[in-house]
Structure formats: structure tokens, C-alpha cells
Amino acid sequence: MKVLNQLGWQHYLSKQGNQTDYTRLGRVRRVDRGEVDVLTEEGDLRVISDSQRTAVGLAPATGDWVEVVNDPDVGFRIETILPRYSAIIRRDPAEEEKKQVLVSNIDFVGVTCSVDRPANIAKIERFLILAQDSGAKSLLLLTKVDQGLSKEWDQLLQQMKDVKTIQTSVYANEGIDQVRELISSDRSLVLLGESGGGKSTLVNELVGEMVQETTEVRSRDSKGRHTTIARELILLPTGGVLIDTPGIRGIGLWDAKQALDQVFSEISEFASHCRFSDCTHQVEPDCAVRAAIQEGAIDQQRLARYLRLTEELDEQEERLIRQRRKSK
Ligand SMILES: Nc1nc2c(ncn2[C@@H]2O[C@H](COP(=O)(O)OP(=O)(O)OP(=O)(O)O)[C@@H](O)[C@H]2O)c(=O)[nH]1
Ligand SMILES: [Mg+2]
The missing domain is CATH 3.40.50.300 (P-loop containing nucleotide triphosphate hydrolases)
Structure with a gap:
């Protein structure tokens, strides 16, 4: 288990609880189209994988813990992707x-x-x-x-x-x-x-x-x-x-409302004291966020950035709902 432990297997177990025995465990080093490099006790294995072939129907990602099995057609393939703790x-x-x-x-x-x-x-x-x-x-x-x-x-x-x-x-x-x-x-x-x-x-x-x-x-x-x-x-x-990772200029957020409120915690804290739970902090009466701006407890520009991100996430959610409806 030397390599696996260096890759964080004991730490993974401490996060995810005890796991059943796996035939051949490994951690995904790199994903290329349809092929994945997996680090195992036997070395770096080139493994065939796509979302159709794994038992859970997921595509593997770099960092995943996986079970690799022999496959008469393709050599090695990923059988299971273990639950991700992050x-x-x-x-x-x-x-x-x-x-x-x-x-x-x-x-x-x-x-x-x-x-x-x-x-x-x-x-x-x-x-x-x-x-x-x-x-x-x-x-x-x-x-x-x-x-x-x-x-x-x-x-x-x-x-x-x-x-x-x-x-x-x-x-x-x-x-x-x-x-x-x-x-x-x-x-x-x-x-x-x-x-x-x-x-x-x-x-x-x-x-x-x-x-x-x-x-x-x-x-x-x-x-x-x-x-x-x-x-x-x-x-x-x-x-x-x-x-x-490859350099990225911008990044599209996905369903990250809670994380937004955590990163802008001083704003979300005040927002919880607004009279209306869906307050937009723009025109509503008894808005605790606008009051905090007046007192200098919240930075005006930071609020503007928070509102832009909120709008972006709201719009994304709406698009997703529309898309789901269409595909039904
Ligand atoms: N002055 C200075 N330059 C640095 C330092 N670290 C990296 N560089 C230079 O920054 C340039 C880009 O570094 P990379 O490591 O290729 O940057 P990267 O983030 O991996 O870029 P991508 O792979 O394109 O995403 C290289 O010319 C480095 O020599 C540093 O500590 N000081
Ligand atoms: Mg680089």
C-alpha cells in the first residue's frame, strides 16, 4: 500500500469511512479522451474509460479514487469511481x-x-x-x-x-x-x-x-x-x-449559491436581517444590507459584485429549469 498511502489513501478512508476490498485500487493521474492514467501499486496504468463503462455512469476526473479491473477487450478499465469527498x-x-x-x-x-x-x-x-x-x-x-x-x-x-x-x-x-x-x-x-x-x-x-x-x-x-x-x-x-491545471481566464459557476454566501459572508449575514427573505437589497423597505452600507459596514463595490454574481446564478438556475422541462 506504499504508493496508495502516499497518494492519500489512508486520508481518503478517514474522510469516507471503511471501504470494502477492491481488486486493484488507484488514483487518477490524468484524463485524456477515453483513456485515463491511473497510479496504482503496480505503477502507472493506461486504462480505458468513459462514463458508459463505469458502474456508476460517471466520467472519471483527475484525483478520483478508482477500482481498475482487467477487461478481455480493452486491457484495463475503470469499474468503479469511489465517492468523492470534494x-x-x-x-x-x-x-x-x-x-x-x-x-x-x-x-x-x-x-x-x-x-x-x-x-x-x-x-x-x-x-x-x-x-x-x-x-x-x-x-x-x-x-x-x-x-x-x-x-x-x-x-x-x-x-x-x-x-x-x-x-x-x-x-x-x-x-x-x-x-x-x-x-x-x-x-x-x-x-x-x-x-x-x-x-x-x-x-x-x-x-x-x-x-x-x-x-x-x-x-x-x-x-x-x-x-x-x-x-x-x-x-x-x-x-x-x-x-x-491548465490556465483558465474565467470560470462558469455551477449551483454555487451557498458558496457565494460563504465567500460574501458579511453581506449574507446582514441579508438575513432584511424584512423580506427575497430582498434584492435595492428598493425594499427595512433592508439591513442597505442600512449596513450607510453605516460603512459593507463595501458598496463588494455588494455590487455580490449582486452581479447572485443574478448570474439565478439566471443559470432558470436556464437549467427550462432545459429540464424541455427534455421531459
Ligand atoms: N519573477 C518570477 N517569475 C516566475 C516565478 N515563477 C514563475 N515565473 C515565470 O512565470 C512564467 C510562467 O510560468 P508557468 O509556470 O509556465 O505558468 P503556468 O501558470 O503554469 O501557466 P499555464 O501552464 O499556461 O497555465 C515562466 O517564465 C516562469 O519562469 C517567480 O517566482 N518569479
Ligand atoms: Mg502550467
């Missing part, structure tokens, strides 16, 4: 109103932002909602802090002081041990963020060798070049699991 779920960008599991069984979501790019609080809040919704702990991972923090970044950090933040620089060897420490006891951390943010560079630094390809950002605007093209699970020699 998962990052976004709105499938390719299809209308469908969700997509990006990664699973993660303990930490590192929202990775490089400080050589403009500080964009709305974008970070969106990523934090996604992270919160996953069931894992979220943190803000700032990269390239050797470049210095602009006034905007300082202000952003001030506004986000309740969010756990690690400031890192691979070049100046800053914050790397903090990240290592976070996952040292077989925990899993996924790095999410824009292309060129330094995710793969951080992975290489933590592993101690070049396992992931990296590319310089565009000098004009520090934009990345979409170097990483697949979600990939990487075992650290010092313990712990990292999942590197």
Missing part, C-alpha cells in the same frame, strides 16, 4: 447547462495569482466561490512576489485579510516551504488560475525537478501562453499531492 465543479464551457468535474478529492484549492498582473478582485472572488463550493479549504496563492507588490495588490490583500494567503516566489525561494508543509501529510492541493501565473514553475520547485513544462509570459502584458494542457496529478517526494 470536487471542483464548474459549468461546462462546451455545453449548455451541464456541469463538469475538474478535479476531485482535494483538501486545498490554491487560487494562484501572479503579482506581475493587475490585481482583479472580482476574478479572485469568483475563483474563491468555486473553491469554497468544492468542499476543500481555499487559499490565495500569490506568486512572483519577487516582482514586488503594487499598491493595488496591497489594497486587495487588505480587503481579503480573512482569506488564508501564502505569498510565494520560486525565484526568491519565498513561501515554498509553507506550501510544502500544507500538504506534507498526504494531503492534496490543486492549483487554479490564469495562464502564466507560475503554477507549473511552483510544481517543479516543490518536486525538485522539471516534471512540468513552463513558458515565459508575454513581455508586453505578462500574459501566459497556455503551456499546461491537461489536469495532472503529481506526487511530491516529500509527501503530498499536487494537481497542476
